[in-house]
Amino acid sequence: MAMRVVTRTRAGTITGVAALALVALGLILPAFAGRSVIQDMFFILTMLTLAQVWNLLAGYGGLVSVGQQAFVGIGAYAMFAGVILWGWDPVPAILLGGIAALALSIPTAFFAFRLQGAYFAIGTWVIAEVTRLMVAQWKALGGGTGTSLPREATSDILGVATVQALFGVREAAARDILAYWLALALAVATIGAIYWLLRNRLGLALAAVRDNTEAAKSVGVDARQLKWAVFLIAAFVTGLCGALIYMQTARISPDAAFSVTNWTAYVIFIVVIGGIGRIEGPIVGVIVFWGLQTALADYGSWYLLTLGLIAIAVMLFAPRGLWGLLSERTGLQLFPIRRRLVDIGGK
């Protein structure tokens, strides 16, 4: 009997088709949606990207980092440096952000990988704090109080004129649309890359290391190399995302760009509420997060109080998150990565 290993399922195929349709819809969204919708979508897509990456780190790689704000901040600051100090256009300067985060992640990994578990979490946080305090000394970029992108840099961003002509909107709105498209591209590319990664040899090795490091090593998986790969990829994408977020806001300060609450706590909540260790988790999580924020927008700090309590409740009663609850009941997987043996006939 001939057998074959497959990961394809019907739900997965339907998801693929639906995802293509959604992306197409996302691309033409600016044609009929107002500016506030575009800004909301930008927020959702950037948080989704950060959450997917943290999920890869913690949910698959077992690296519980509390210091991802280091890479958001350094990415954003590198983008600002490219624009303000070296006269780059903000869009290509986003790449600079990713590269800066990648460069920072190498010494960080050298240091943090010597630490285990809780020490790793606190170590990454301290490194983020050190980066924040050092960036705050960078007087050319405003020191501790921060700075804004100069008007001449934001007025002729690559592509903004085309968007203005295309939709007949004003410059500020065109800038938002451009940022939104870049966020959409980054989110889709991130999810696509993570899905591809998990279906590959690397994903199988990752799952093996996560489930039992010693057993994985005994069958020849290089756990150390894997952790390095995951950490560096995560830093790069987080840096890109940070640079993109601050291209849209056009104003930066060390306290905001290196905020542990904004770029790590919320991201962790999104992953946990949605479901850790699954690609669907952050997607569900970010929708809940945004829904709560919109519903409780008028109640100030009650919103965060509620978010914190929900995170605790989810951890206590549904540790695999909302998607985990659904998936355990129905067996539904939108992004199937489980390998199954299938009989393909023959003798």
Add this chain to the structure above:
Amino acid sequence: MIWVDTIVQGILLGGLYALFAAGLSLVFGIMRLVNLAHGDLIIFAAFGILLIGSATGLHPFLAAVIAAPMMFGFGWMLQRFVLNRVLGPDILPPLLVTFGLSVALQNGMLEAFSADSQRLRAGTLESASVDLGVVTLGWMPVLTFATAVGVIVVLNAIFYRTALGRAFRATSDDPVTASLMGIDPKGVFAMATGLAMVTVTIAALYLGMRANFDPSIGPARLIYAFEAVIIGGLGSLWGTLAGGIIIGVAQTMGAAVNPEWQILSGHLAFLLVLLVRPRGLFPRAVD
């Protein structure tokens, strides 16, 4: 001679950090719990002392005596009903629950007490000092340091001289075997967190008398406390004091060179120690 003064002030500041860290060290040492809400719990206790003080007109020291058993009860219940459910080999669930607690506490306090800076008024003690010729010491930092040493002596006495302490140590080393010997690890954990909240109240008392506080400053206190615990080594309370002193001295030395480097040099000292000794200076227990 300016350096002698800087180092002495740093050692005394280290006492405050050790006080922040004592409860964390206890909890971390016994159940490997990374309590990310520890800093916010200190601020929470400081508001508690403030409320009791303003309601009764008592001096902060006396108000803290009333707050301490309440915080013990709070810690006991927190551990019994929430944290015990998520403790396990995976560090992620307790980390996330305490992260949630941290955000909820910060914003709850913001809603209840506003973002205004508060202070515990301790009268003449705040500015009194003694001149020793070489250095001039404020009574408040000296008292803080003495209290930190006192808290550690008492905690060590509980840890090494009492039946509860024996249960603490046994559970820390091996909860499964400890439970075979008739110890209930969950009850032990609840007592430990309750005890940690008493030290949190003491830390809150000195935090509030020495400087202004508001609902947002918890995480910064948490990070100093964690650095002290990790530098000292898992499960060693004297190590935590040493860790606090290292952070304190590094901070005052950095500040003496350039005021903007105060906090940075504390963090760098922490990273340097971990680079040489990834498990801290005096680890008692194995993780």
